[in-house]
Amino acid sequence: MTNVYLLDDAIISPLGFSTTENLTAIKNGISGLKLHNNSLFDSGGFYAGIIEKSTIDKASAEIGDLSSFTKLEKMMILAVQKVLSQNEDLDLSKTELIISTTKGNIDLLQENPGFPDKRVHLTELAKVIKDFFQFSREPLVISNACVSGGLALAVAKRYIQAKKVENVLVVGGDVVSDFVVSGFQSFHAISDQPCKPFSHNRTGINLGEAAAAVLMTSKKPLKPINIEITGDASANDANHISGPSRTGEGLFKSVKNALNEAGVTAKDIDYISAHGTGTVFNDEMEAVAFTRSSLQDVPLNSYKAYYGHTLGASALVESILTKHALLNDELYPSLNYEGSGVTQPVNVITELQKKPLKHALKTASGFGGCNLALVFKKQEDE
Amino acid sequence: MNRDYRITNFVKIKNHKIYKGREQIFSEERSEDLNSFLKNAYSSFNMSYPKFYKMDSLCKLGTIATEVLLKGRKIHPETALVFSNSASSLETDKIHQNSMGKGVSPSVFVYTLPNIISGEISIKYGLQSENAFFISKTFDSGLIHNYTEILLDLNKAGEVVCGWIELKNDRYDVFLCLISNEGEISFSKENLEELYLFKDE
Numbered sequence: 001m002t003n004v005y006l007l008d009d010a011i012i013s014p015l016g017f018s019t020t021e022n023l024t025a026i027k028n029g030i031s032g033l034k035l036h037n038n039s040l041f042d043s044g045g046f047y048a049g050i051i052e053k054s055t056i057d058k059a060s061a062e063i064g065d066l067s068s069f070t071k072l073e074k075m076m077i078l079a080v081q082k083v084l085s086q087n088e089d090l091d092l093s094k095t096e097l098i099i100s101t102t103k104g105n106i107d108l109l110q111e112n113p114g115f116p117d118k119r120v121h122l123t124e125l126a127k128v129i130k131d132f133f134q135f136s137r138e139p140l141v142i143s144n145a146c147v148s149g150g151l152a153l154a155v156a157k158r159y160i161q162a163k164k165v166e167n168v169l170v171v172g173g174d175v176v177s178d179f180v181v182s183g184f185q186s187f188h189a190i191s192d193q194p195c196k197p198f199s200h201n202r203t204g205i206n207l208g209e210a211a212a213a214v215l216m217t218s219k220k221p222l223k224p225i226n227i228e229i230t231g232d233a234s235a236n237d238a239n240h241i242s243g244p245s246r247t248g249e250g251l252f253k254s255v256k257n258a259l260n261e262a263g264v265t266a267k268d269i270d271y272i273s274a275h276g277t278g279t280v281f282n283d284e285m286e287a288v289a290f291t292r293s294s295l296q297d298v299p300l301n302s303y304k305a306y307y308g309h310t311l312g313a314s315a316l317v318e319s320i321l322t323k324h325a326l327l328n329d330e331l332y333p334s335l336n337y338e339g340s341g342v343t344q345p346v347n348v349i350t351e352l353q354k355k356p357l358k359h360a361l362k363t364a365s366g367f368g369g370c371n372l373a374l375v376f377k378k379q380e381d382e
Numbered sequence: 383m384n385r386d387y388r389i390t391n392f393v394k395i396k397n398h399k400i401y402k403g404r405e406q407i408f409s410e411e412r413s414e415d416l417n418s419f420l421k422n423a424y425s426s427f428n429m430s431y432p433k434f435y436k437m438d439s440l441c442k443l444g445t446i447a448t449e450v451l452l453k454g455r456k457i458h459p460e461t462a463l464v465f466s467n468s469a470s471s472l473e474t475d476k477i478h479q480n481s482m483g484k485g486v487s488p489s490v491f492v493y494t495l496p497n498i499i500s501g502e503i504s505i506k507y508g509l510q511s512e513n514a515f516f517i518s519k520t521f522d523s524g525l526i527h528n529y530t531e532i533l534l535d536l537n538k539a540g541e542v543v544c545g546w547i548e549l550k551n552d553r554y555d556v557f558l559c560l561i562s563n564e565g566e567i568s569f570s571k572e573n574l575e576e577l578y579l580f581k582d583e
Contacts, residue, residue: 102495103494104470106475109475109476109479110479110482120472121468121469121470121472122470122517123468123517123518123519126517138518138522140516140525141516141517141518142514142515142516142517143470143495143496143497143515143516143517144496144497144500144513144514144515145495145497145498151514155514155529158529158532158533158536158538159528159532161536162528162531162532162535162536164528164532178482179475179478179479179482179494182478182482182486182491183478183486183488183491183494184491185486186486186487186488186491187488187491233512233538234512234513234514235510235511235512236463236500236501236504236509236510236511236513237501237504237510238504238505238507238508238509238510239505240501240505241492241498241501241502241505242488242492249510250510253510366497367492367495367497367498367501368495368497368498368499368500368501368513369501369504369505370497370500370501370513
């Protein structure tokens with residue numbers, strides 16, 4: 001089977017406008033979550049990971065006049081630009097563009113400062129990115145709730161392994177909008193504090209915004225150490241459209257299938273990047289699924305207390321961080337963890353650790369009962 | 383790889399008509415109203431599925447279509463769901479947006495994701511299988527053919543329900559196919575395209 005390698009990547013978030021800046025913030029325990037005023041909340045505001053407009057505009061100005069683009073488009077363009085600038089020889093005619101987003105430019109439904117109405121369509125967002133960088137192929141757009149960013153990596157891997165294409169550039173992004181905030185608020189899912197994934201005192205999620213991009217290829221890079229995706233799977237819970245399965249059925253099955261494909265067992269996994277939204281039900285479901293998978297002792301973290309839940313970007317952002325955890329042999333702490341609040345044992349990472357790492361597991365789950373698992377492997381030349 | 387896959391069956395829902403294969407099995411000429419069309423189709427197929435009434439229109443369309451496609455069939459437990467459309471969940475998005483300030487309902491908000499239809503169908507048929515929802519400007523036979531073939535070739539699925547479920551300004555266009563090893567029509571991009579465009583006139 002064709003190997004699938006992860007090349008350069010970029011994360012655009014409140015923690016920085018490159019992967020390096022993001023990793024530095026995480027190592028220093030810095031969170032992008034801040035209290036923002038919002039009249040939807042009785043308390044007058046909510047914690048979220050929002051990128052300042054001035055920061056975006058300043059970064060955008062460095063690559064040209066991006067005034068005719070929405071905030072999300074600017075974020076995605078910045079992410080793609082970063083990756084392409086490190087791969088100037090990339091043949092775009094042999095490169096598939098995959099775009100992952102949960103809600104795209106949905107904020108335009110509420111307040112549209114002069115964009116055409118159709119701009120709210122995800123196909124328009126895709127066209128903007130395609131045209132800006134002059135990709136020749138039609139982009140694939142994936143909108144599969146909160147697993148979108150991870151599913152995009154899985155789809156990319158499958159396209160490469162089926163020899164449909166040589167390279168894939170995956171870009172994902174979502175913004176914080178009143179549309180999404182009011183919806184999660186109607187579920188009483190939003191915490192009034194910074195979220196505390198897996199903690200006994202967790203009270204819900206925070207929302208966040210980010211864009212990320214990563215280049216994938218079938219050609220073995222020249223570097224001596226590379227990260228591959230060796231297993232991927234998704235599975236539906238077939239249980240409930242807005243709540244996770246109590247038995248973690250779909251996640252359990254996703255993990256099992258991904259490990260099988262990667263040719264590894266639970267014992268081989270050195271690190272898990274969990275979904276860890278900080279809601280009572282999600283974190284519990286994950287703990288159940290991991291225990292059922294014999295993964296309960298594996299060091300685990302959630303990045304949600306650094307970013308909030310960035311929807312269609314989250315699993316992509318977290319996969320990129322997982323890649324760098326493997327490359328750096330580092331385990332990053334799960335911010336705001338204050339002791340277990342799930343019924344099954346979990347080995348939550350509380351301090352930055354140096355440790356030899358070879359295999360990592362990334363999982364995500366979302367509305368509609370969707371679940372996703374990816375296995376990452378560090379390949380070192382002899 | 384590249385085993386012999388077939389378009390085992392297909393369903394179309396458009397212009398107040400429902401087709402199973404090339405045969406029209408339901409039509410409603412008088413009514414222009416989407417809700418009554420969906421309700422009458424549901425009744426005419428003797429579906430007994432109370433969850434149907436809670437769904438948004440996009441999910442109702444998908445649920446009726448898969449009922450037509452899968453009724454009476456022994457369903458492969460690894461039947462993947464590969465759906466696509468252009469408008470995502472925009473009809474329900476607008477309902478949610480218009481409710482802001484007046485009281486937002488979680489039972490509306492949950493339908494502001496296109497892949498909820500995959501969840502609804504997974505629940506109805508007990509399918510713990512692969513799902514993907516793609517967005518394309520028009521029905522993209524190449525995309526649906528490619529990805530479905532990839533899932534089958536890579537053993538990520540045993541059979542696949544795939545196609546197009548579009549709803550925009552109360553105008554709907556549904557075309558779903560069951561892909562397996564059975565049937566006369568070979569599974570190709572060209573055949574998908576032809577069946578999608580087929581009109582009984």
